[in-house]
Amino acid sequence: MTEPIHSLLETHATRHPEKAALIFKRGAAWDTVTFGQLHEKTELLSRGLVALGLRAGQRVALMSPPAADFFALCFALLKLGLVPVMVDPAIGLRNVTDCLNESQPEIFLGNTLTHAIRKIYGWGKDTVKHNISIASVKRLTFNVQHSNTSDASSHAAIIYTSGSTGLPKGAVYSQQNFSAQLNMLRATFDIHEEEIDLPAFPLFALIDILLGVTSVIPDMRFPPPAKVDPAKVTDAIRRFNVTNMFASPIMLDHVADYALARGLGLPSLKRVITAGAPAPVTVLEQAAKLLPSARIFGIYGATESLPISVIDSKEILKETRHLSAKGAGVCIGKPVDGADVRIIRISDSAIQRWDDSLELPINEVGEITVKGGAVTKAYVARDEANRLAKIDDRGETVHRMGDLGYFDESGRLWYCGRKSHRVETRHGTFFTEQIEGIFNAHPSVYRTALVGVDGEPMLWVELEASARNADKESIKRELIALAKSHPQAAQIKNFLFAKKFPTDVRHNSKIIREKLTSMATLVVE
Numbered sequence: 001m002t003e004p005i006h007s008l009l010e011t012h013a014t015r016h017p018e019k020a021a022l023i024f025k026r027g028a029a030w031d032t033v034t035f036g037q038l039h040e041k042t043e044l045l046s047r048g049l050v051a052l053g054l055r056a057g058q059r060v061a062l063m064s065p066p067a068a069d070f071f072a073l074c075f076a077l078l079k080l081g082l083v084p085v086m087v088d089p090a091i092g093l094r095n096v097t098d099c100l101n102e103s104q105p106e107i108f109l110g111n112t113l114t115h116a117i118r119k120i121y122g123w124g125k126d127t128v129k130h131n132i133s134i135a136s137v138k139r140l141t142f143n144v145q146h147s148n149t150s151d152a153s154s155h156a157a158i159i160y161t162s163g164s165t166g167l168p169k170g171a172v173y174s175q176q177n178f179s180a181q182l183n184m185l186r187a188t189f190d191i192h193e194e195e196i197d198l199p200a201f202p203l204f205a206l207i208d209i210l211l212g213v214t215s216v217i218p219d220m221r222f223p224p225p226a227k228v229d230p231a232k233v234t235d236a237i238r239r240f241n242v243t244n245m246f247a248s249p250i251m252l253d254h255v256a257d258y259a260l261a262r263g264l265g266l267p268s269l270k271r272v273i274t275a276g277a278p279a280p281v282t283v284l285e286q287a288a289k290l291l292p293s294a295r296i297f298g299i300y301g302a303t304e305s306l307p308i309s310v311i312d313s314k315e316i317l318k319e320t321r322h323l324s325a326k327g328a329g330v331c332i333g334k335p336v337d338g339a340d341v342r343i344i345r346i347s348d349s350a351i352q353r354w355d356d357s358l359e360l361p362i363n364e365v366g367e368i369t370v371k372g373g374a375v376t377k378a379y380v381a382r383d384e385a386n387r388l389a390k391i392d393d394r395g396e397t398v399h400r401m402g403d404l405g406y407f408d409e410s411g412r413l414w415y416c417g418r419k420s421h422r423v424e425t426r427h428g429t430f431f432t433e434q435i436e437g438i439f440n441a442h443p444s445v446y447r448t449a450l451v452g453v454d455g456e457p458m459l460w461v462e463l464e465a466s467a468r469n470a471d472k473e474s475i476k477r478e479l480i481a482l483a484k485s486h487p488q489a490a491q492i493k494n495f496l497f498a499k500k501f502p503t504d505v506r507h508n509s510k511i512i513r514e515k516l517t518s519m520a521t522l523v524v525e
Contacts, residue, residue: 180373276507
């Protein structure tokens with residue numbers, strides 16, 4: 001039977017109560033919360049929640065800026081079998097409204113600010129029966145008996161996607177999903193309790209606590225990766241000898257540029273994990289200069305299932321980058337233990353039941369699917385999305401990633417782009433990452449984005465910062481020549497330049513191609 005994940009905090013608090021769970025900046029000073037203190041705070045808040053009459057199974061919209069209380073509240077909710085609904089405010093307040101109205105929480109738990117916003121936007125107005133302030137929960141901490149009635153298969157949390165490829169969707173997590181995810185992360189990266197991590201997102205700080213790892217948080221606001229202050233990050237790594245950093249590619253890019261420009265070494269870092277989108281080769285090259293002894297991994301996955309596959313940057317820089325430049329796509333490594341990855345034929349229709357005839361042979365592009373303990377079984381209140389994304393495989397759930405890719409002869413997975421982003425033209429079907437990899441190899445190009453307008457492929461180009469004042473007509477001629485040397489790209493004749501691509505709100509790394517398509521349409525008109 002799967003151990004309830006909330007009990008892991010108690011285990012760590014019992015084994016090493018004085019060990020730092022959270023180290024974070026408060027004003028000009030650093031503050032520390034130990035595992036013992038965090039567990040004690042969780043127990044007190046659990047009593048307050050019980051005193052307010054909350055019961056297992058109820059959904060709780062937890063809307064509070066990250067702080068020590070936020071993390072303790074998360075564990076208190078899990079302990080009582082209450083179901084936190086986690087929505088990233090960065091998706092936009094109107095989208096938050098839609099998510100909370102969709103997920104139908106009975107309880108809204110927040111601070112003064114979020115309660116004020118709730119009233120303005122009507123968050124959960126039709127379903128919320130209890131509007132509770134964090135301050136009131138902290139006051140009601142007298143001794144009340146409570147018990148946890150959740151089990152491994154029951155709903156543990158609802159975590160919303162960023163909506164970077166459509167409307168945000170609430171993935172329903174079970175205790176079993178969380179436990180499988182923890183086991184897979186621990187095994188994949190050989191994570192030990194003595195590690196010190198710098199997480200880019202609140203969810204990964206929660207994972208750190210569950211793994212018994214210390215989290216160092218230089219900015220408790222958790223700003224979007226593109227707005228992270230590299231000086232704060234660099235200082236935190238050096239001050240506390242951080243051993244692991246979870247970062248989006250753009251955050252890693254900013255930190256590497258900052259540290260290299262100032263001759264600052266980060267010798268304590270032994271591992272960097274990037275996610276959200278494949279890191280550009282130029283970013284990996286800079287990171288390798290800064291961290292010659294560290295291992296830099298790219299991890300593939302999604303809110304619905306993480307991790308799925310992993311690749312070491314050394315393999316990218318030594319081998320796969322050259323294949324990407326020839327149109328192979330982006331290598332995202334081999335599936336991790338516990339993730340059963342298969343490629344199925346491309347279809348926009350629902351598939352109710354798994355059949356082995358769906359699976360494609362190696363080197364044939366299709367949709368990536370995954371099955372395993374970390375795979376969430378459903379989205380909340382999204383019958384059509386569930387019908388299109390989930391396949392029943394003899395009682396187990398297969399998740400359709402909505403991503404296209406293929407396996408090579410070595411068992412490596414190659415990413416070719418989103419299924420919804422494939423470009424259908426009069427010349428045939430183009431897969432974004434395969435085409436873009438060819439042009440991304442140009443020394444003046446930071447990244448590219450393929451879109452289609454009226455049956456014609458068009459390529460947006462974002463130049464390297466050092467090349468933004470270069471002659472664009474000259475670069476365009478070079479790109480046209482590059483296209484002619486690759487049969488896959490020979491039909492790419494229209495090039496558009498953008499100073500900076502629109503990206504997702506969570507990782508600031510996924511390109512919002514829908515916006516670029518609209519922009520290209522205006523240019524054509």
